[in-house]
Amino acid sequence: MGGGNAAHAIPHRLPERYAVSGATPPTPVDLLIRHAYLITMDDAGTQIADGAVAVTGRRISHVGPDAEVTGRVTATRTIDAKGGPIHPGMVETHLHASYQTFRSVVPDLIREVDTFPTVEQKFYDVVTSEDEELAGLLASMEMVRNGTTCFLEAGTFLFPDAGAAAASTVGIRALLGDVCINDQPGGFAQGKEARAQGSGFITRAPYDLDSALAILGTQLARNADPDALVRGHIAVMGLGTASQALLLEAKRLARDAGVVLNMHHAYSVADTDADRARYGKDPVLHLAEIGVIDRSTTLGHANHLTDAETEVLLETGASLAWAPAASMMWGHGGTLHGRHAELWRRGANIGLGSDSANWSNDFDLFRQANLAVLTARDAHEDRTYLLAEDGLRMATRGGARAAGMEDTIGSIEVGRKADLVLHTLDRPEMRPTSDMVRNLVFSSRAKSIRSVVIDGRVVLDDGVFPHLDEPALLARIDEGAHALWDRMGYTPFSERVDRRAHDRA
Numbered sequence: 001m002g003g004g005n006a007a008h009a010i011p012h013r014l015p016e017r018y019a020v021s022g023a024t025p026p027t028p029v030d031l032l033i034r035h036a037y038l039i040t041m042d043d044a045g046t047q048i049a050d051g052a053v054a055v056t057g058r059r060i061s062h063v064g065p066d067a068e069v070t071g072r073v074t075a076t077r078t079i080d081a082k083g084g085p086i087h088p089g090m091v092e093t094h095l096h097a098s099y100q101t102f103r104s105v106v107p108d109l110i111r112e113v114d115t116f117p118t119v120e121q122k123f124y125d126v127v128t129s130e131d132e133e134l135a136g137l138l139a140s141m142e143m144v145r146n147g148t149t150c151f152l153e154a155g156t157f158l159f160p161d162a163g164a165a166a167a168s169t170v171g172i173r174a175l176l177g178d179v180c181i182n183d184q185p186g187g188f189a190q191g192k193e194a195r196a197q198g199s200g201f202i203t204r205a206p207y208d209l210d211s212a213l214a215i216l217g218t219q220l221a222r223n224a225d226p227d228a229l230v231r232g233h234i235a236v237m238g239l240g241t242a243s244q245a246l247l248l249e250a251k252r253l254a255r256d257a258g259v260v261l262n263m264h265h266a267y268s269v270a271d272t273d274a275d276r277a278r279y280g281k282d283p284v285l286h287l288a289e290i291g292v293i294d295r296s297t298t299l300g301h302a303n304h305l306t307d308a309e310t311e312v313l314l315e316t317g318a319s320l321a322w323a324p325a326a327s328m329m330w331g332h333g334g335t336l337h338g339r340h341a342e343l344w345r346r347g348a349n350i351g352l353g354s355d356s357a358n359w360s361n362d363f364d365l366f367r368q369a370n371l372a373v374l375t376a377r378d379a380h381e382d383r384t385y386l387l388a389e390d391g392l393r394m395a396t397r398g399g400a401r402a403a404g405m406e407d408t409i410g411s412i413e414v415g416r417k418a419d420l421v422l423h424t425l426d427r428p429e430m431r432p433t434s435d436m437v438r439n440l441v442f443s444s445r446a447k448s449i450r451s452v453v454i455d456g457r458v459v460l461d462d463g464v465f466p467h468l469d470e471p472a473l474l475a476r477i478d479e480g481a482h483a484l485w486d487r488m489g490y491t492p493f494s495e496r497v498d499r500r501a502h503d504r505a
């Protein structure tokens with residue numbers, strides 16, 4: 001087609017993407033990513049083999065075939081993806097970022113019931129805001145390198161400002177909760193063996209209803225700025241540590257603020273049994289009846305559910321944060337007996353979670369997506385039970401909804417915040433380019449990640465953090481972690497145990 005006059009010959013108005021080239025001057029944009037294999041994760045699951053995405057300010061302004069988009073924009077910066085796939089940033093939906101500096105400190109040979117008193121309680125007794133900032137930096141850098149652009153923290157920073165500072169420094173989107181919200185620490189059923197010993201739980205956290213209510217909702221102040229990268233939500237520890245009065249107030253605050261209520265639920269059989277004894281019925285049924293579970297509630301783990309509970313979860317539209325590695329690490333059977341994959345197939349919303357150091361040990365949602373798909377196939381003895389696309393969709397769209405941000409992030413569509421992950425084809429795992437999604441989920445996972453954009457800003461650029469001195473930060477983090485372990489009374493490599501499993505059989 002020729003000049004602008006040709007448009008008059010067209011009897012009906014065509015979609016804008018067919019607009020005649022040259023009819024309007026190109027629109028200035030900040031960033032243009034060209035020649036990408038676009039995995040949009042929109043409702044239709046659109047993929048475009050030679051696509052382009054343009055970013056203006058914080059948002060995606062143009063999406064489409066490369067020739068079409070590049071004809072309409074003039075960019076301050078252009079990145080040639082060279083055919084590499086680009087997908088929406090992943091959203092981490094169950095995370096304890098502050099634990100990252102005692103990664104791999106919990107020995108393999110430990111009874112679960114001993115873990116809290118011998119490691120976590122000691123950590124919480126001595127951790128400083130500086131320690132938490134270092135852990136947050138480590139967690140945030142690790143997440144960005146693995147393609148995660150937003151995380152829903154479980155509300156376990158003692159100093160949320162330290163977590164916020166770390167996320168801001170790295171440039172990752174974060175949703176923080178208030179400090180370890182609970183009012184009946186003795187209700188914590190730890191693991192499958194027994195209740196936690198002692199009544200201290202976290203001595204620097206709330207311990208009764210008044211002390212919990214005094215801080216509940218504090219983090220919501222971050223949401224006054226609609227564009228804030230670090231936001232607040234309502235998190236409750238759960239697992240038997242919250243009274244009904246506290247849960248009801250938490251849900252009221254979350255509802256009024258338009259944010260999710262995020263809580264642990266049914267991690268182990270013991271947790272679920274304790275809740276069932278307390279409520280006199282299946283816990284999810286009770287929590288739905290009193291209004292705590294609805295479409296804006298996200299339950300972390302939820303490994304043990306009855307048939308009746310799955311029906312209620314489908315009716316309410318609640319989200320589950322599935323953390324397969326955190327169940328597998330401790331042998332809780334969530335991938336064998338969990339209902340996550342079944343619920344997903346029936347239309348429930350599932351996000352993915354990494355939990356924490358010593359529970360899954362790395363913050364890599366590609367690993368969780370891979371485990372989710374493969375363990376579901378194994379548990380159901382069916383190759384077709386979940387597909388690679390399901391894993392990637394849980395990690396992106398599913399996560400965005402579980403974090404209460406379904407209208408803002410989770411897909412590559414015009415108007416969404418520009419949270420993008422670009423992979424290179426220059427990895428053996430990415431060749432041949434037969435199926436890009438299967439290559440990503442089953443083969444390369446995070447290894448092929450090249451660049452990450454969050455809120456329109458290139459935070460990882462060709463494998464480098466352009467705004468950070470990563471080697472210096474890692475050295476500082478390691479030094480800080482060793483000092484923290486000294487205060488916790490932990491000495492590395494001090495375990496006097498036989499490490500060989502086959503000798504213990």
Ligand SMILES: [Zn+2]
Pocket residue numbers: 094095096154264300355
């Ligand atoms: Zn957790």
